[in-house]
Amino acid sequence: MNEHSLLPRLRDQLHGGRMDRREFIRFATLLGVAAGTAYAMAGMSAPAMASSTLPFPAAEPGAKRGGKLRVGEMVARMEDPATYNWNEMANQTRPILEYLTLVGPDNVVRPMLIESWKPSADLKTWTLQVRSGVMWHNGEELTAEHVAWNIRRWSDPALGSSNLGLSTFAALTEYTGDKDSKGRAVRRPLKNGVEVQDSRTVRLNLAKPVLSVAEDCGEFCTLVVHPSFKPPLSHNPIGTGPYTLVELRVGDRCILKRITKTTDGRDFHYWGGDVFLDEIHFHHYEQENQTAALASGSVDAIYELPVEQIELARSIPGAQILSVETAQTLCCRMQVDVKPFNDIRVRRAVVKAADNGAIKKLVFGEHGSVAANFHVAPIHPEYFPLPLQVRDVAGARQLLKEAGYENGIDLNIVVGNNDGPWQQAACEALRDQVKEAGINLAVTVVPATKFWEIWTKVPFGATSWAHRPLGTMALSQAYRTGASWNESHFSDPEFDKALSEAEATIDVPTRKARMQKVETILRDAAVVIQPMWRPVFILASARVHGYKAHPARQMQLTKVWMS
Amino acid sequence: MGNLIVRRVTQMLLIMLTVSLLLFAIFDSDQFREKAAVAELGGFGVATLSADDYHEWLEKKGLNERFLARYGRWLESVLHGDMGQSIEKDIAVSVLLKESLTNTGILAFFVFLIMIPVSLTLGVLAGMNTGSPLDRVISIVAVLTTSIPQIATAVLLTVILALGLGWVPTKSAMADGWSFRGLVLPLLTLLLYDIGYLVRMTRAAMTEVMASQYIRTAVLKGLPYRRVILRHALRNALIVPVTLIFLELNGLLSQVVVVEVFFQYAGFGRMLFDAANFGDLQVLQAATLVAVCVAVGSQLLSDAAYVFLNPRVRFT
Numbered sequence: 001m002n003e004h005s006l007l008p009r010l011r012d013q014l015h016g017g018r019m020d021r022r023e024f025i026r027f028a029t030l031l032g033v034a035a036g037t038a039y040a041m042a043g044m045s046a047p048a049m050a051s052s053t054l055p056f057p058a059a060e061p062g063a064k065r066g067g068k069l070r071v072g073e074m075v076a077r078m079e080d081p082a083t084y085n086w087n088e089m090a091n092q093t094r095p096i097l098e099y100l101t102l103v104g105p106d107n108v109v110r111p112m113l114i115e116s117w118k119p120s121a122d123l124k125t126w127t128l129q130v131r132s133g134v135m136w137h138n139g140e141e142l143t144a145e146h147v148a149w150n151i152r153r154w155s156d157p158a159l160g161s162s163n164l165g166l167s168t169f170a171a172l173t174e175y176t177g178d179k180d181s182k183g184r185a186v187r188r189p190l191k192n193g194v195e196v197q198d199s200r201t202v203r204l205n206l207a208k209p210v211l212s213v214a215e216d217c218g219e220f221c222t223l224v225v226h227p228s229f230k231p232p233l234s235h236n237p238i239g240t241g242p243y244t245l246v247e248l249r250v251g252d253r254c255i256l257k258r259i260t261k262t263t264d265g266r267d268f269h270y271w272g273g274d275v276f277l278d279e280i281h282f283h284h285y286e287q288e289n290q291t292a293a294l295a296s297g298s299v300d301a302i303y304e305l306p307v308e309q310i311e312l313a314r315s316i317p318g319a320q321i322l323s324v325e326t327a328q329t330l331c332c333r334m335q336v337d338v339k340p341f342n343d344i345r346v347r348r349a350v351v352k353a354a355d356n357g358a359i360k361k362l363v364f365g366e367h368g369s370v371a372a373n374f375h376v377a378p379i380h381p382e383y384f385p386l387p388l389q390v391r392d393v394a395g396a397r398q399l400l401k402e403a404g405y406e407n408g409i410d411l412n413i414v415v416g417n418n419d420g421p422w423q424q425a426a427c428e429a430l431r432d433q434v435k436e437a438g439i440n441l442a443v444t445v446v447p448a449t450k451f452w453e454i455w456t457k458v459p460f461g462a463t464s465w466a467h468r469p470l471g472t473m474a475l476s477q478a479y480r481t482g483a484s485w486n487e488s489h490f491s492d493p494e495f496d497k498a499l500s501e502a503e504a505t506i507d508v509p510t511r512k513a514r515m516q517k518v519e520t521i522l523r524d525a526a527v528v529i530q531p532m533w534r535p536v537f538i539l540a541s542a543r544v545h546g547y548k549a550h551p552a553r554q555m556q557l558t559k560v561w562m563s
Numbered sequence: 564m565g566n567l568i569v570r571r572v573t574q575m576l577l578i579m580l581t582v583s584l585l586l587f588a589i590f591d592s593d594q595f596r597e598k599a600a601v602a603e604l605g606g607f608g609v610a611t612l613s614a615d616d617y618h619e620w621l622e623k624k625g626l627n628e629r630f631l632a633r634y635g636r637w638l639e640s641v642l643h644g645d646m647g648q649s650i651e652k653d654i655a656v657s658v659l660l661k662e663s664l665t666n667t668g669i670l671a672f673f674v675f676l677i678m679i680p681v682s683l684t685l686g687v688l689a690g691m692n693t694g695s696p697l698d699r700v701i702s703i704v705a706v707l708t709t710s711i712p713q714i715a716t717a718v719l720l721t722v723i724l725a726l727g728l729g730w731v732p733t734k735s736a737m738a739d740g741w742s743f744r745g746l747v748l749p750l751l752t753l754l755l756y757d758i759g760y761l762v763r764m765t766r767a768a769m770t771e772v773m774a775s776q777y778i779r780t781a782v783l784k785g786l787p788y789r790r791v792i793l794r795h796a797l798r799n800a801l802i803v804p805v806t807l808i809f810l811e812l813n814g815l816l817s818q819v820v821v822v823e824v825f826f827q828y829a830g831f832g833r834m835l836f837d838a839a840n841f842g843d844l845q846v847l848q849a850a851t852l853v854a855v856c857v858a859v860g861s862q863l864l865s866d867a868a869y870v871f872l873n874p875r876v877r878f879t
Contacts, residue, residue, distance in 0.1 A: 085605020
């Protein structure tokens, strides 16, 4: 086996006890080792998979064919998968279009439409091997050209895709040296960044080392479309998945059906093995209505169970409540260049007056975990544990006094509840806590859609950040100087340098040690109050099998069956 | 009468023109353009665009076009009967409007079918016997049902009838096709409030009539009580409730927003709510036109009924 040059070091670290098994599996798979092999190297039994080459779990004995699954979620538009901005859009699309890689419910990435990936020693050149025998719904076979076409599209700065925030696709662009009218640097696609070597091989020549290529290729906006694609997808969905779209009524229903014939009349052969459901129906229910819909038997599974409805869910006979820990979080961030937050003493005072643990407990009870204001989660492989900050009201008062606010200060935080009303609850808890330090915090609640219009503009805002498999991913997107999603305008060359160093380090103890510096700089700059890492709950009736909670809330239905 | 109709219709057209122009003006702002961009690309997506790419995107979507040109084009197509396309739902506005109006129409039909006989009977009974135990009971119940906000009634009914007794589904999405069981909860929510209101109005009108001189005269004259009520009292007492019933047609249009959104019933109210949330301009425009039409139309009907019932009034 032609393994990556860094792999022996990883193995040494595993056996030397400097890396735990989960970390080893995560890193080994990133370097192109098959997940099954990685589990074996770590001496752990892998979750049963259909076969070593497929990214799906093995079929349970007694899995039954046929039937339809009715899912309660908000039925959304299916315009352009690369610019999807709701998980629901991707949920409806995932049985039709597929990813290059699949991040499983165990947070481990496995090859999907590519068979394998191989990074160079410096992590700047990645070779992707396209899976053979993958059939498009129009009868064509998936080729390296198709894959390259998609990756080039994702890295086009003019598309407006959030994929450009992912390290891999950002590293396929370069700065032109010009600035736009808002003073932001303009980017263009890298010449020769995506290279087709033969009909099965694509090579990525990245501008800088990236570890997360495999993970990035399984993020929710990277569903692979046929090169003939024209938005909206719902008009002519050509994919590689086992289902096709029969009907889409936004805000009402989305009906998917097993595909048996290609559009040119041949038998359709699905590369991924057995598929059980005949039909998948998404029925529109607003977030807060989904549990009630399941309770009265209108749907079999729902997209998400809000934490405040867990009691209701427990009262439903036979219902399965499934949960998973994630790196999803709420960042109450302050813009460091806007008065009064340009004074670090004010920011520190707010942070000191807050009690993250109490907020978490109030909102999620015993679920989820407390966060410590540096946006790296304990489930991230490179997490370096910094001591929790202790609440210090007197200290906060003192800082405010030094900053010239002896008589207290009036602040206003904007929250959009994009991820549910718990965000507002967290902000209100924060408001009550900081009051003791003389900070009068007003909580302004705006509609979710409105929030996304102003999220980068408000001086003090509470933004929900989705799960990212690696800690450096969010840091790079949200806190690096000039990054598109740098909503706090935080800018510190030393932080940028330390982060780049950590990103380019594969050796885990060193990487962790480097993360200590990164995390400390960010925490001490008092940019965010980040109360918790939230858990995700889902709900399904007793008849549904193989539906799992996913840290990034990806609904993966290819192997689900109904009894 | 003919004069009245002409006046009302002219009024309606003028209101429509003004409102649509206003809506267009509101939506012709940078803020709205950004809303449209966010709706399509998401907050994270828009944040990746440079200023130039953002303008190019707007250009491509036709959102940068001049205000009057856009309004003129819209007006022209509406006059040709084409109300445009819903951006959010990707179907013709006319189809969407027809379906949602049909659904709300069904709901409204049942509301009126039950509300009118029930509330008129109860209101007249109460007003005939002011101060009697029957009147007390009816009045208290009516005050109670009108004082609970519809959103609370909706929750209460869901807990009792759907989650508790399991008689009806919790939501009225009717994914498996139209069903009357699915209609029960929104219908009851609307009815409880509307019946209470109309009962109180009918009772007040009836009480007033019963206290008037001509009723006393009729009773003293020795006319049978039954005849006094049916021939003399009712016709006068019903003037107010009947005009109110027609105005209720318009009131219902705003009530259904709360009820349809809560129960997820695919009617006019929910369509309006979704369109407003998304910034779906063409749908909003069409819905506004319909709302104006219903408002003016119901007023016209109410006026006509008033003239018919009260010969003392003549519109010229």
